[in-house]
Amino acid sequence: MEEQEKYIRALIELHRGLERQGPGDTDYSDYIISQIPELPTNPRIADIGCGAGVGTLFLVDKFRSKVRAVDFSREFLDELINRAKQRGLEHLVEAIECDMGSLDWKPETIDLLWSEGAAYNLTFEGALKAWRPLMAANGIAVISEDIHQTD
Ligand SMILES: C[S@@+](CC[C@H](N)C(=O)[O-])C[C@H]1O[C@@H](n2cnc3c(N)ncnc32)[C@H](O)[C@@H]1O
Known part of the structure; x- marks a missing residue:
C-alpha cells in the first residue's frame, strides 16, 4: 500500500494540471470510435483508470450518455468533475473513487469499456x-496496453 501511495503521489505531481496522464490523443480516439460497431441507444459506458478524465469527457461528448469514471485518485477525480462542470457536462459523469481491480458492478452491464494507459497497473492479463x-x-472493450518501464 505504501508503494501504491508513493506511485500515485508521483503520478499526481508529474501530471498536475495536464489534460492527460498517459499516452493517447483525441484524433486516435476518434478513429477508434469510427471503427467499432454501433452501440445501443444510451450505452452504458465506463472509463477505467480515468485519471483527470480526458477519455471520460471525450466519451461523454461523443455519446451524450452517462460515463462511469473510475480512479483511485480523489485529486484526479476532482479535476475531472471541475472540467465536466466547466463544460456543463457534470450530470453525465459519475466519478467513482475505487480500486479498478475489484469493481463490484453487476455482471454484463457495460456496453463500452474504455481504459487508456491504466490496465498495466493490474497487468494487462489481470x-x-x-x-x-x-x-x-x-x-x-477499448484498452491500451502500455509499455511501462520502471527502471
Ligand atoms: C497513466 S494514468 C492514465 C489516466 C487517463 N486514462 C489518461 O489517459 O489520461 C493511470 C491512471 O490509473 C489510475 N490507477 C492506477 N491503479 C489504479 C487502481 N488500482 N484503481 C484505480 N485507479 C488506478 C491512476 O490513478 C491514474 O489516474
Missing part, C-alpha cells in the same frame, strides 16, 4: 480477467 465479467453481450 485487467482483462477483472473486467471481462462486466461486459454486456456484444459489448466493446
Whole structure:
C-alpha cells in the first residue's frame, strides 16, 4: 500500500494540471470510435483508470450518455468533475473513487469499456480477467496496453 501511495503521489505531481496522464490523443480516439460497431441507444459506458478524465469527457461528448469514471485518485477525480462542470457536462459523469481491480458492478452491464494507459497497473492479463465479467453481450472493450518501464 505504501508503494501504491508513493506511485500515485508521483503520478499526481508529474501530471498536475495536464489534460492527460498517459499516452493517447483525441484524433486516435476518434478513429477508434469510427471503427467499432454501433452501440445501443444510451450505452452504458465506463472509463477505467480515468485519471483527470480526458477519455471520460471525450466519451461523454461523443455519446451524450452517462460515463462511469473510475480512479483511485480523489485529486484526479476532482479535476475531472471541475472540467465536466466547466463544460456543463457534470450530470453525465459519475466519478467513482475505487480500486479498478475489484469493481463490484453487476455482471454484463457495460456496453463500452474504455481504459487508456491504466490496465498495466493490474497487468494487462489481470485487467482483462477483472473486467471481462462486466461486459454486456456484444459489448466493446477499448484498452491500451502500455509499455511501462520502471527502471
Ligand atoms: C497513466 S494514468 C492514465 C489516466 C487517463 N486514462 C489518461 O489517459 O489520461 C493511470 C491512471 O490509473 C489510475 N490507477 C492506477 N491503479 C489504479 C487502481 N488500482 N484503481 C484505480 N485507479 C488506478 C491512476 O490513478 C491514474 O489516474
